[in-house]
Structure formats: C-alpha cells, structure tokens
Amino acid sequence: MASEMPLSLRLCFAVMTVELRHLRAFLAITHEGTITRAASRLHVTQPALSRTVSQLEAHLGVRLIDRSTHHLRLTAAGRAFQPRAAAAVAAVDQALDPARAGAWPLRLGHAWSALGEHTPPLLRRWKQDHPQIPLQLLRVDDRTAGLDHGTVDVAVIRGEVNLPAEVETAALLAEPRVAAVAADGPLAGKPRLSLHDLSAELIAVNTVAGTTTLDLWPAEQTPFDTIEVAITDDWIAAITTGQAVGVTTTATAAMYPNPAVVYRPLSDAPAVTVRLAWRLPPSHPSVLDLVALARQIVTAPQTKTGGNG
Template structure:
C-alpha cells in the first residue's frame, strides 16, 4: 500500500523519485534495521530474506537521495540523516498502524448457519479470529445459508450435508459428524439401542426439506424410504418427530445440544457421516474470509 510521508526537517515533501514510490514496507524495513543494528536480525524479525531487505533499503535511500545507514563488517548504524528520519518514520508507522486498527475494529464478518453450530469449533474459531484481526463475527441464523450467500446477507456459511454446491462458491471441509436416528418416546423404536442404516427405509421418514442433512437422496434409489413427510424448518421437523409422525435423522450435534423430553436418540449403524463445510463466494471480503477459514481449520484440528 503506497504511503506518503512529509519530512520537512529533511527538506523532503514527496517520497517519489525516479519511478520509486516509498511504501510503508520501506519504512518498516528501515526501522527494523536501525533498531536491530543488523540486516540479518532485521530480516528474521520481518520474515523476509536478507537480500530482499537490502534491496528494500536501497530503494528507500535511492528514492530519498539520502544515505540512511552506515554499514561496516560488524555493525550497521544510522547516519545523522538516518537517525532523524527514524523518528519521523516510527511516528508514521505508529499512525499507519493506528489507522488500520481503528478500521479493523469496525469490520465485521457475517457467519450464517441453519441450526446448531458445531461445538467447541465455533467458540474456538470466533475467539481466535476476533483476537487476531480485531474484527467481530456476527452470527445469522437462516433456513437457507446458500440463498443468504447469493443475496449477500452473509459472508460465509456453515453447511452440512452432501449436496453439490453451485459455482462459483468455494468450500472448505471442516469435519464429519455421525448420524443418529430420532423418534418420539411413544415410538416402537424408543427402546432400541441402535438402528441399522438399511432399516430406515421401513419407517416413515420426517425430512427438513430446506436445511436438513438427510433425505431420500441419502440412499441409492432402490433402497430409499418410500414414506416421506416434508417440513420446511428445524422447529417444524422437531415437533413433527415429537408428535410421533415418523422418525428423523440428525447429526450428533443435535443429540448433544438439543435435548427434548418427547424425543429419543438412537445410534445408527452403518450410516455415512455428515460432512460439515464452510462455504463462501470468491468475491466477498477476501482478507477477512481467508483469516476466518484459517482460524476455522486450526480449531477443527484441535
């Protein structure tokens, strides 16, 4: 990012010379060398190579037409002009960083989800992301996260299930969740300890057609349940199962975090897991989304 600095004490009011425009990276490089009194230690601090650092300092001195550093075989010292420049450069760096931090603390990333974010992944990710960026995460519950992404209502979504995502959405797989069967307390299944995945087709299946993770599509055509009741959101689905209108299938998160006195959860044997993914458009707030994805993957590995 170009960054101009007026240095009236040195008689320099525009930092552009012979096609070279001074940027904040030039100031950071010079300040690091002047503080460390060493190109090698400054390069380590800045996480760049020593040749790249030397080129950056040479560009800065060339743009200013002023020698800022005296180099010997053992030590690097600022010249008188360099010492004066260092004071101005450090003030400029501090002002620049303050401006960035002020803007970042006003930034917000909108995270959409249809129901029950994975725990403790969500809490770890949000804490890490907000601590590293200064931005905040706004949580938005929506029945159709993909539609919310299309409408730019959210920036990134947590999506469960095996559906094919339309272009140009990008996706990152976070984890897999086990499936559980759910039935009413009055159901003949309520006393079972487990249910085979292949047995599900013999029962009426309650499906959340908007944000559910299991439906007829989850089985080969010849093994699909024939008796299907559709609901349009999670609350309708829960109450329909609780009313003993059929059974449902949910990820393990629901068993751990949605206790309901009228429901019983039963382990499913042989059921494929439910993939959990982050989905985001390629033209959103890229820097924030990238940092959020990095924090998400780190939290998923813990």
C-alpha cells in the same frame, strides 16, 4: 430468443455506469414476476422500470429477462446474474447501515446446527483473538445458508450443494449420521439403530436445507412416506410428537438437545461432509482468518459432556 445483445445497443451504452438502482430494478422483477408489481414495489412507472432494466442488459451485453411470454422469466444469463446482483446489493446495504458504522462484523451463515459441538469454542476463540471484529452467527434457511444472496460472508455447507464457480470451499470434517426418535417411542430403547430399523416409520425431511432424502435407504428398504418440513424447529416438533423419526448428524444432537428426543448412532448411513464456503474475492478481509481458526477448532481434542444419546 438469443441471449447476446446486438452490437449497436452495446455500443450505445458502452460508457454507462451501472448504479444500485439498476440492480434493485432487476431484483424486484425477479422477485415479483411482473413489471407491474415490480414497478409498484419500487414506486416507479412501468416504462421507467423497463428502461432501467434494458440499460443494465445493454451494459452487460446479454438479455437477463425473457419478455416473450406473459409472465416474465429469467434467461440463463439472468439466473446466473441474480445471486451476484443480490450479493452486491446486500453488501452495499450492509456497508451503509448506520447501526454498523462503528464495526464491520464478519457474518457466518448456517442452515442448521452451525458447527455442532465446535460452535461455542469457535465463537469464544474468535472473540478472544479478534476482539475488534464481531462474529455474527446467522441462521439462514436455504441450502447455501445465505451465501447465494450475499447475506453472509462465510457459510457452513453440509452435503452436496451446487455452488457457483466463484465460490471457494474448505472441507472441515465428516459428521456421523444419527437417528432422532421420540424419547417415549419403541426405538428409543435401542442403543444403536440402522436404516432398516427406520424403514417402517414416517420420515421427517427438511426439503429446504436438509441432507436426508429417501435415496439414503436401499431400494428394498425405502420408507413408505415422509413428512416435509422447511425449518429445523418443525422437524424437531414432528419427532417429539411421535409423528415421525428423523435422520440428521451429531451436530443436531449437540445443538438441539430436547428431553423428548433421543439421538442414536446410525450404523449403516454414510457421514455428511461439512465445508466452509465463501465468495472470491472474499466479502470481508477476515474470511480466511475465520477459515483457519475453524480448521484449528475442529481438529483440537474436544471435552465430552453428557447428552441424550
């Protein structure tokens, strides 16, 4: 089915103004997968919901949803539009939240470990320099740390992530990789580890937001299996119980100290690039101020404190 809307339909809706209900209708369908469930969720009739989405498609001039199969599927245009619609709805909900009427917080998202040892200095300096603008640190368990869904204004991105063209990024630092092993296991006694040392172990892999896959190992040293987890807490649990070992960065060692886990330098694994990412135009007027401050913080000398590896 062609994605381009017929000219006659586009002309009929040329003066239509898109309202929030059009975006909510589209997002409900993408979330529920059927018109029936989406209509029930929004407490509207199925014909009314179908008309609302058709109006949105007519306004945009493209088909967003492929209706040719029993289960609705997004078209290429629909997949591209979904994060934009989600971001717009989230921004409106944020603006109209009565609990936030007295301030406009700046939301910094991260999937895990934030900026590691740089996180406390960043939060302290921001509060000192911008006392009128609360900085919220939000953990969001996905690869874009909430940026795709519009739940954050700036996101900490680790590794290679596919980002839309309207997203700007700034590289901050390269984090060395470390191995995470049980404190009472045989590998904990070594001051440094290599990928070869871990190749006989079960590897805990965060499949939602992690940066480690079996591709990190040379073909002849690939570990035999993985334990897949979705959040950092489960990743830590798999290591503390001795079920698996993990590969992460120094940020995790700083943010998740645990007496049952030791972090050892990993001598032959490449560092992980850490970037800040935000949408253009910025969703908050202080986004660039935060980016500038983060750059200052990560380049300033850090006071070293004791740790567990």
